[in-house]
Amino acid sequence: MQSERSKDRLRLWLKVLKATRAVEAEIRENLRQDFATTLPRFDVMAALSRHPDGLKMSELxxxxxxxxxxxxxxxERLVDDGHVRREKVPGDRRASRVLLTPEGLAEFGRQAAAHEGWIDQMFDAVPEDAVHTLSEALEQVAQRLDSEGSDT
Known part of the structure; x- marks a missing residue:
């Protein structure tokens, strides 16, 4: 028989999932409407913005x-848009490194600022102490799963 605590955790997971899906759907729609782009493109640009020297495709x-x-x-689409460029990797003829162009960096800056505003607005009803508590709790779950995954 499952404990009440177990059922509470299951309900928590379902609420996290529901909220995640709703937030992601809103972000996807906002990116589409405001920037004519997609969440995967935003994610690639975000990753590249954290690596100014670029990343090999496998690293990305x-x-x-x-x-x-x-x-x-x-x-490919980001290259066509002029937001990303490819460079050859010295000593590896098959590999290329991808980097944000100056135009891509500027465009990502606009998108990231809007994204932060959307998130802030979506979470504005959450009290500040709850933001920190939830953030820490979810980080603990992620760390536990990451460490268990690396043990296998």
Missing amino acids: SGVLRVSNGNVTGIV
Whole structure:
């Protein structure tokens, strides 16, 4: 028989999932309407913004935790838009490094500022102490799962 605590944790998970899906749907729609872009493109640009020297495609896939195939098409579109460029990796003819262009960095800056505003607005009803408590609790869950995953 499951304990009440177990049922509370299950209800918590369902609420986290529901909220995550709602927030993600809102972000996707805002990115589409305000910037004519997608969440995966935003995610690639965000990853590249944290690595000014660029990333190999395999590194980018690892950072985003998706397959190389998923990233390739997104990078192609960002290259076509002028937001990303490819450079050859010295000593590795098959590899290329992708970097944000100055235009891409500026565009990501606009998108990131809007994104932060959307998130702030969506979470404005959450009391500040609850923000910190929830953040710490979710971080503990993520760390536990990451460490358990690395043990296998």
